[in-house]
Amino acid sequence: KAGVTQTPRYLIKTRGQQVTLSCSPISGHRSVSWYQQTPGQGLQFLFEYFSETQRNKGNFPGRFSGRQFSNSRSEMNVSTLELGDSALYLCASSWGTDTQYFGPGTRLTVL
């Protein structure tokens, strides 16, 4: 069974731009969660989608948004990028409320 895939793996943007990251969960998994990982703050929960609905949300500004499609694939969008948004963005999938499996991440650099 294929694991969680994330695209792109690396991305460079400039301040003020917006970015969309994609996550394809493990086949059969209906929950997709997003996390931001930075050296200073560590791993922080962004939000979780289940059956196309946001089921849980972390403490991030409204510039961070996401959505999930009927095939469980998910995208997250960051608008008006700031230097501090540079991070590894990780996606994790699970069948429902069970253990999450992480993808390799998308490394975003904001210049």
Add this chain to the structure above:
Amino acid sequence: GQQLNQSPQSMFIQEGEDVSMNCTSSSIFNTWLWYKQDPGEGPVLLIALYKAGELTSNGRLTAQFGITRKDSFLNISASIPSDVGIYFCAGQLPGQGAQKLVFGQGTRLTINP
């Protein structure tokens, strides 16, 4: 936000030594998880703990869910070079949703051959 205090932050050991790391919190957790992350990759689940007092092994790895539900430890026996990486504890708070994990800051393990 809610914090998990993970220690030590880094460890430098000789190959073959045993390793111990732990996480503590002032809050009760429903679930404790231990992940390992290699450079350029996402965290990989090592052990999941669901009940207070639970002791679980996965090969050379052993982890326990503390009786108070506020702590957990991970032991690695007879370390080998491929154990190098960053180890994270993660927990699920009651009422927060199973997918909203809180992570520790990580323990970076370095092994001298």
